[in-house]
Amino acid sequence: MRVLQAAFIALVLGLILATTLGGGGFLLVRNVPMIVEGWQSRSWPAVVGEVKKSEALAKPIIIDSRRGAVGTHVVRLHYAFTVWGRTYTGTRQSLDDVGIIKSEEVAQREAESLPVGRPVPIFYDPRDPSRSLLKPGVPVSGVLGSLFGAMLVATGMALVAIGLHLHSYHARRRRKRQA
Numbered sequence: 001m002r003v004l005q006a007a008f009i010a011l012v013l014g015l016i017l018a019t020t021l022g023g024g025g026f027l028l029v030r031n032v033p034m035i036v037e038g039w040q041s042r043s044w045p046a047v048v049g050e051v052k053k054s055e056a057l058a059k060p061i062i063i064d065s066r067r068g069a070v071g072t073h074v075v076r077l078h079y080a081f082t083v084w085g086r087t088y089t090g091t092r093q094s095l096d097d098v099g100i101i102k103s104e105e106v107a108q109r110e111a112e113s114l115p116v117g118r119p120v121p122i123f124y125d126p127r128d129p130s131r132s133l134l135k136p137g138v139p140v141s142g143v144l145g146s147l148f149g150a151m152l153v154a155t156g157m158a159l160v161a162i163g164l165h166l167h168s169y170h171a172r173r174r175r176k177r178q179a
Contacts, residue, residue: 027149
């Protein structure tokens with residue numbers, strides 16, 4: 001029975017450890033490049049482009065049997081700009097605009113602030129002008145995701161340290177009892 005309890009505890013702690021280290025590592029791998037790109041975007045050159053499409057759309061998140069589709073709204077944006085005689089198109093407002101939850105009113109206001117035909121400054125990556133956005137800068141979601149990922153990794157490492165300490169403590173106690 002005692003061996004079974006120890007195996008169960010080891011399994012649970014292993015799952016917690018894998019979740020903290022794996023989840024934290026995933027968040028870091030996903031968000032750190034976004035922060036780097038955001039930092040670099042602050043020095044990207046800008047050209048004047050034109051809004052080609054701007055609309056607020058409903059984006060269902062959850063299907064509720066009583067209320068139907070419950071969700072948020074997003075702004076679908078398309079713009080065009082020319083760099084070195086070549087025309088490019090883009091859809092990103094910022095690095096932070098993916099997955100942002102917006103009310104219908106906020107999305108509608110945002111879409112109306114970018115009417116079709118309006119000239120807008122477009123920031124583009126000079127190494128790859130197909131990478132562009134309207135608002136350069138480090139995304140808040142990337143910073144928060146990286147911080148949370150780092151906290152998960154630190155928690156996992158602390159659990160490993162505690163486990164090693166407890167293992168060596170109990171091993172010393174067993175040796176003293178046997179002697």
